[in-house]
Amino acid sequence: MIAQLSLTALLFAVILYALSQYRRAPAVGLMSMMVALVGLYFVWLPSHATRLAAFAGIGRGVDLVLYVWVVISMLMLLNLHLRLRMQMEQITSLARALAMANARETSSRSAP
Amino acid sequence: MTTQPVWIAIAAYNEGSVIAGVIEGVRAAGYAVVAVDDGSADDTADAAERAGAAVVRHPINLGQGAALQTGIEFALAAGAEIVVTFDADGQHRVSDVAVLTAALKEHNADFALGSRFLGGTLNQPLSRRLVLRLATLFTRLSVGMNVTDTHNGLRAMTRRGAQRIKLRQNRMAHASEILHQVAQSGLPFVEVPVTIEYSAYSMAKGQKLTDALTILLDLFARRLHR
Numbered sequence: 001m002i003a004q005l006s007l008t009a010l011l012f013a014v015i016l017y018a019l020s021q022y023r024r025a026p027a028v029g030l031m032s033m034m035v036a037l038v039g040l041y042f043v044w045l046p047s048h049a050t051r052l053a054a055f056a057g058i059g060r061g062v063d064l065v066l067y068v069w070v071v072i073s074m075l076m077l078l079n080l081h082l083r084l085r086m087q088m089e090q091i092t093s094l095a096r097a098l099a100m101a102n103a104r105e106t107s108s109r110s111a112p
Numbered sequence: 113m114t115t116q117p118v119w120i121a122i123a124a125y126n127e128g129s130v131i132a133g134v135i136e137g138v139r140a141a142g143y144a145v146v147a148v149d150d151g152s153a154d155d156t157a158d159a160a161e162r163a164g165a166a167v168v169r170h171p172i173n174l175g176q177g178a179a180l181q182t183g184i185e186f187a188l189a190a191g192a193e194i195v196v197t198f199d200a201d202g203q204h205r206v207s208d209v210a211v212l213t214a215a216l217k218e219h220n221a222d223f224a225l226g227s228r229f230l231g232g233t234l235n236q237p238l239s240r241r242l243v244l245r246l247a248t249l250f251t252r253l254s255v256g257m258n259v260t261d262t263h264n265g266l267r268a269m270t271r272r273g274a275q276r277i278k279l280r281q282n283r284m285a286h287a288s289e290i291l292h293q294v295a296q297s298g299l300p301f302v303e304v305p306v307t308i309e310y311s312a313y314s315m316a317k318g319q320k321l322t323d324a325l326t327i328l329l330d331l332f333a334r335r336l337h338r
Contacts, residue, residue, distance in 0.1 A: 085333060089280055095170050096182050099148075103168040103186065 007043045011036045035072065039065075118213060119192035120145045121183030122165070123176045124200035128154035135163035137206045138198065146186045147200075148179040166190070177286025181279040188274055195274045199265035201311075208306040212268035215304045222273030223294050223301035225259060226266035230305035237310070243324060247288075254331070255292045259303055263287045266306050273299055284323060285330035 014036040022029030042049040042065060049061025058064045120143045124131050131147065138145050147160035151173035161167045168186050170179065180197055187195045194216065196209050204226070212224040229248075244263055251262035267290070269277070276297040281289040294301050 081333065088282065091172075092174050092178050092282055095172055095174055096178070096185070099168045099170050099182060100186060100189070103166065106167075 011039045117193040118143050119187035120196045120198045122147045123179030124156050125150040126152045127200040128156045132159045132163040135165045139164045141206045148183045150179040175282035177279045178282040196268045204266045219302040221302040222270045222299035224268040226264040226306035227261035227303045228308040229260040251288045257295050285327045
């Protein structure tokens with residue numbers, strides 16, 4: 001019961017987060033919302049998770065949740081990686097613009 | 113800044129001990145030089161400036177691909193008709209620059225790519241040879257260009273060609289990226305034999321097999337977004 005209550009509180013926090021993110025990134029908001037709702041469902045009806053797991057060919061409901069979670073975190077990691085690359089490209093443009101501006105200033109100062 | 117037809121773009125990161133010699137050699141042959149100091153911790157920028165290069169300093173280290181792109185853009189802004197990329201570690205021969213620019217004219221091409229496998233190599237270790245052959249095979253398969261040496265830092269391009277190069281691979285994967293963009297541009301290219309001189313210095317700074325893995329990951333990530 002303790003675990004169920006604390007998990008419920010956590011998942012509600014996720015739902016609030018999803019609502020706040022929905023306007024900025026609808027895809028992320030919708031996904032987190034769905035994950036949280038499915039999580040809530042399985043927290044209160046673990047037997048359904050087990051039945052679904054058995055249907056998918058996995059022994060226990062816990063294992064099913066675990067596997068799905070691993071996949072989700074991998075996708076999140078990939079997304080984060082791509083976002084970092086994008087940020088690096090922006091930093092590159094910024095640094096290049098700065099370097100070029102400095103170079104122009106130096107050459108115009110040294111010109112007779 | 114006087115307008116020079118041929119600009120040599122050199123990306124340099126912590127090459128303070130050799131950069132001056134390389135730049136002086138290129139200057140002596142009458143080419144304008146832009147050295148991009150990629151956030152070096154040593155005196156690369158000062159040494160390059162003293163040797164007669166226009167110097168652009170990246171405030172932070174971004175990688176060779178980024179530095180080359182900066183050099184190309186600087187050269188274009190300076191009015192270059194031909195931009196030549198040249199390694200900072202002294203492995204290229206200055207005399208090959210004239211060979212490349214002549215090839216551009218002769219074949220009416222927009223890119224002249226140096227190839228050590230058409231030309232000669234001095235002191236090339238077997239391990240380096242194998243890594244490069246594999247890299248070439250990989251690039252041929254993924255880019256679909258029939259070139260013999262995909263990872264040669266010596267290339268010449270016309271203004272039109274250089275304007276089509278927009279390197280976004282900051283690190284070493286830019287070598288494959290350049291070829292990819294050359295292929296995408298649809299502009300004519302030609303491969304030209306050049307000589308690479310392997311020295312202890314260039315070997316120590318060169319790419320090893322483990323770096324190849326990083327390059328593959330970079331290229332793969334590139335395919336994933338946009």
